Amino acid sequence: MILRIICGSILIFLCAQSVQATTIAEVIAGITSESYQQVHTNLFVSDGQNRGFTGDLDANIPRVPAYQHDEARDYIFDSFESFGLDPWLDPFWFTRSYGGVSYTYTNCNNVVAVQYGVATNAGWYIVGAHYDSVDTGQFLELSPGADDNASGTAAVLELARILSPHTFRDHIVYIAFDAEEKGLHGAWHFVDTHTTTDPAKTNLILRSDVRGMISLDMLAYNPAGTHQDKVRIYGGSSSTNAPVRAALQSALTRYTSITVVNSGAISASDHYPFHLHGMDACLLIEYTLNPHYHRTTDSIDTPGCIDHEYAAELTRGTAAYLAEQAGIILPATLTPPSFQGEDEVLFSWSAQSGAVYRVAYKDDLTDTNGWQTLGVITNFYGWETLRITNQVGTVSRRFYRVENVYEP
Ligand SMILES: [Zn+2]
Known part of the structure; x- marks a missing residue:
């Protein structure tokens, strides 16, 4: 705690802050089983639905998005936009061989939204999930991909929904990758x-x-039994103490009821291209592989295939990771002031590392000229205390507040 003294100054009564989350636990509680389920359901996860490509066997005809692929893409885009983010499509194409025949895939699109941090030296945190599902062109079943991977895509959308109203020190990139099932092409x-x-x-x-x-x-996928409510974290390499893995495991352990099993290396998801290019990347995945994986029965209509509460819990843990690591800046929460006579007041508030607070006052709440700045205070950690003195006879009759100012 740091005691700060502002002399020759004013102030008093605390204005009620608007009702906002003031802790990370409150922020992540915005993700519920119900909200997650709503988003997941909107990603075309029922029997007969699919987010893959055409499976034409003529190699001269490009394979293009089919079924509900582009509807899902547009839903993701519109969702990001509805959160006040500024999403963009990231188009690409590629070739892929099946049975010795090379096919061209076109009209592929990642959907990307960036939430910019406020620090001048802001780093980048990237959270992504592929929204495509497997199709018959891969000699696989036409899968709705309710688990693989509408479940991760819904998580990314839920993260963007609850984190985007907040200010962060670092940048966060939300990505819905396309064509993962064809070889991580969106991530590449x-x-x-x-x-x-x-x-x-x-x-x-x-x-x-x-x-x-x-x-x-x-x-x-979270079947009953000895491995219920467990999750795996894999890295691109087997180094289980890489920072992203350690921090994600820590956040999940402290903020959720899920048991994390830090599981070595895997290359079969979108973290891998990031890892190969020197970025600290990992995969979060259910502990027990879904038996409906890559099948028509990977559907919301298959009993036991989807556990929304488990997925929501994993999403909350990931949100806690991002809030902690990317440096969420939460509103100041004031304690009631303690008056030391008429000319001195002491109050304190919860302060975020890296945040900047403006202390302001009014003599008269009907004054339409707005709040007068008393001081701007930076570099807070934990609880901060402000002492205001030397305003004989005026301190206890005025109104004041502390507000976040978001410049670094
Ligand atoms: Zn997948």
Whole structure:
């Protein structure tokens, strides 16, 4: 705690702050089983639905998005936009061989939204999930992909919904990857096109500024038994103490009822291209592999296939990770002031590292000239205390408040 004294000054009565979350636990509680389920349901996860591509066997005809693929893409885009973010489509194409025949896939799109942090030296946190599902063109069943991977996509949308109203120190990138099922093509494209090792390319994300990347892929299968309510974290390498893995495990352990099993290396999801390019990246995935994986029965209509509460809990834990690591700046919460006579008042508030607070006052609440700035105070940690003195006879008759100012 730091005691700060402002002399020759004024102030008093506390204005009620608007009702807002003031702790990370309150922020992540905004994700509920019901809110998660609503988003998940909107991603076309029922029997007969699909987010894949055409499966034409003629190699001269490009394979393009089919079924509900583009409807899901648009739903994701519109959702980001409705949160006040400024999403963009990240188009790409690629070729892929099946049975010795090379096919071209076109009209692929990642959906990307960036929430910019306020620090001048802000780093980048990236959270992504693929929204495509497998199709018959891969000689697989036409799967709705309710678990693989509408479950992770819904999590990304829920993260964006509850975190976007808040201010952060660092940047957060929310990505719905396309064409993961064809070979991580959306993630490869994003890494190749939008990240760089060259600091001169200031329009791209500098890879050394990426503090953590998480792929959310299959978050909803949670059968009863000894492994219920467990989750796995895999890295691109087997180093289980990489910072992103350690911090994600820590957040999940402290903020959820899920048991984390830190599980070595895996290359089969969208974290892998980030890992191969030197970024600290990991995969969060259900403990027990869903038996409906890549099948028509990976559907909300299959009993036991999807556990919304489990997925919501994992999403809350991931939200806690982002809030802690990307430095959420929460509103100041004032305690009631304690008056030391008429000319001195003491009050304190919860303060975030890196946040900036403006202390302001009014003599008269009907005054329409707004709040007068008493001081702007930076570099707070924990609880801060402000003592206001030397305003003989006026201190206890005035109104004041503390508000966040979001410049770093
Ligand atoms: Zn998947």
